[in-house]
Amino acid sequence: MQTALLTKASSSTLPLFTLEAPQFRKSGDNAVPAVGSVHSYAKDEEIFAEGDRAAYVYKVLSGVVRTSKLLSDGRRQIDAFHLAGDIFGIEAGDEYRFCAESVGDCIVVAYRRSNLGALMGSDTQLAQDITMGMMRSLVRAQNHMLLLGRKSALEKIATFLLDMAERTSGDDALDLPMSRTDIADHLGLTIETVSRSFTQLERQGVIELPSARHVVLSNKAALERLNA
Amino acid sequence: MQTALLTKASSSTLPLFTLEAPQFRKSGDNAVPAVGSVHSYAKDEEIFAEGDRAAYVYKVLSGVVRTSKLLSDGRRQIDAFHLAGDIFGIEAGDEYRFCAESVGDCIVVAYRRSNLGALMGSDTQLAQDITMGMMRSLVRAQNHMLLLGRKSALEKIATFLLDMAERTSGDDALDLPMSRTDIADHLGLTIETVSRSFTQLERQGVIELPSARHVVLSNKAALERLNA
DNA sequence: CGAATCCTTGAGAGGGGTCAATTCTAGTGG
DNA sequence: CCACTAGAATTGACCCCTCTCAAGGATTCG
Incomplete structure (x- = not known):
């Protein structure tokens, strides 16, 4: 897994879910506060596990991520595949309730979630991005329940x-x-x-x-x- | 179905999802702006249908509400039962993507959702209430997908x-x-x-x-x- | 007491699961 | 460039869990 720092995307008028390709900084340079860090994963690498402390919210830049839950005997349910632009890892509590893995090679941005509540209150682009991501996940999940059932x-x-x-x-x-x-x-x-x-x-x-x-x-x- | 007006619950420090029993007003009195209207339904009444314009977000005061989706041939999937305190009817788009019906006799509050985006930006209790409701729905849906699948x-x-x-x-x-x-x-x-x-x-x-x-x-x- | 609805139970069938073998594909090294 | 190999995908045979169809209780309400 490789990491790079990322500065805030400059425009505040970007449409939801189309945050443009972020600009990168050398990792030693801290003059401008970084809002997200970029990580790249090879095939089938774990991004986070069920039960991990949910410190970040992620967005897929390229590739595909799967999020899944396991039963004690190994049965698995993949709740979603996340493609470029999709947000995953949004949690109400302080732990991830599912695990996330790369499906193929993929690149993601991780946004620190010091306090999601505060984040949601502020009227930033990212906050709206996350709210919309959550709603999309919900719509997707509701349709998927009809499919599964x-x-x-x-x-x-x-x-x-x-x-x-x-x-x-x-x-x-x-x-x-x-x-x-x-x-x-x-x-x-x-x-x-x-x-x-x-x-x-x-x-x-x-x-x-x-x-x-x-x-x-x-x-x-x-x-x-x-x-x- | 019966309706009554409801004034905003006075305290802004109410904990999430425990909005206390609302105070009622006579329906002719408009001196104080009403933030929610109370409706009561008998068994198996429709609260809203799939495809209806999603003008309100609801909270259950008493009784049980089911939200469900249908396939064209009548197969049905109930995505959730909503008990007292639960929020339902949150939508990203302008239409409900499922239908809501009373399971037994029940009472709900309907909050007009002129613009959910703006609502979410403001730091009101209701906004947080709704955000938390959405997250709970998501958690519930994710667990339910594991069950169904x-x-x-x-x-x-x-x-x-x-x-x-x-x-x-x-x-x-x-x-x-x-x-x-x-x-x-x-x-x-x-x-x-x-x-x-x-x-x-x-x-x-x-x-x-x-x-x-x-x-x-x-x-x-x-x-x-x-x-x- | 009858009618309607809900729930339970039984018998039989079928869709999808299990187990196992074979084929296909991609990657590796000679 | 071609064998060799390991993993992925397909296919077949068989079985079982759940569905379907149907009948029979139980409960409620007029």
């Missing part, structure tokens, strides 16, 4: 593919950054069922799979029908 | 009973305010599986069921073992 395997995969396509390329083709195991643990399925569902959709001509991680949505209408 | 029927019931006991009586006995159907739609099960799980726990001596809605947790240790 009430959708069939095929419907789960269809919803997942449409969502990922919209969040990444916006195109009809997408590169999945995560493994089948990650997808399974996100959708409440097993890796075998995920694989079988992909194959079934491919046989039905709904998607194409040039390779395991590359998906072409050749029949979006059919996918949206499955999205119920 | 990875727990067995028995584990779901065990978790649900422990949670409800803690939120209501705090005791080892509780009165369930909701039907088996509601429980099923909350836990991602069918009504039959919910019923069978209750019976199984009763046969194992983990709980007692003097009546369908009254549960005694006679072996909390066993329940917590199932809680994984």
Whole structure:
């Protein structure tokens, strides 16, 4: 893991969630107060663990981060994949209630959360950024509960593919950054069922799979029908 | 449904989520600006529907409210039951993304949300109340995703009973305010599986069921073992 | 007492899980 | 450039947990 200091993004009129690429400083230079520190992680590195003291709120600059919870016997639920621009690690209490890991190589900014309450009171860009991040997480979680509780395997995969396509390329083709195991643990399925569902959709001509991680949505209408 | 006006609770030092019983005003008197209006609902009344303009944020004064989402074919997922003191109806956008209904007779306060962004910026008690409510919803949703995605029927019931006991009586006995159907739609099960799980726990001596809605947790240790 | 609703119980079926083997892919070193 | 290897993904066979369908109690309310 590598770290660099980051100065506050200059403009206060940046739209929510589009904080531009931050400017960097040499780590010895403390003339300007740093508001965030940049960290980069390789594949499958731990960013924080469940139970760690929640001292930072994070934003993804590039790559993908997964946040997950574990049962005592190892069963895992990935509550979300966080892409560039997404905020994660917001906590009400003083401990993280889930763990965060890099899915592939990725870069994040960590904002010290001395006192989130005070931060929220002030009218800074970051505070609004965080409030909006929290709301987005909530919306995402609510939709995901419907998926986990009430959708069939095929419907789960269809919803997942449409969502990922919209969040990444916006195109009809997408590169999945995560493994089948990650997808399974996100959708409440097993890796075998995920694989079988992909194959079934491919046989039905709904998607194409040039390779395991590359998906072409050749029949979006059919996918949206499955999205119920 | 009945309505009454409500003046702002006088103290600004009230602890979060314990806004005390509000004072009422006759509805014709507008000398003091009202910050919330009180509404009461009978069993199974709709408070707002999915897609309604989200003009208010609500707090439960008494009774229970369920918020849920529907798939096009009628499958339902209840994302949460809201008890006295809980906040619901917080939205990022301008529409409700789920519907809210009374489970039994219940009373709520509705706070007009002219501009939630501005509200959040100001340092009022209500703003903090709402921020905390949002965070609690998020924590609850994250835990619930783990339940929906990875727990067995028995584990779901065990978790649900422990949670409800803690939120209501705090005791080892509780009165369930909701039907088996509601429980099923909350836990991602069918009504039959919910019923069978209750019976199984009763046969194992983990709980007692003097009546369908009254549960005694006679072996909390066993329940917590199932809680994984 | 009858009607409606809620809950429980049973029998059977099926969707997804489990276990296991095979294929595919990416990375490594010769 | 090509074997070799380890991990990832696919596929098959079988099983079980939960769903479905259906009937039968229990409770409430007129």
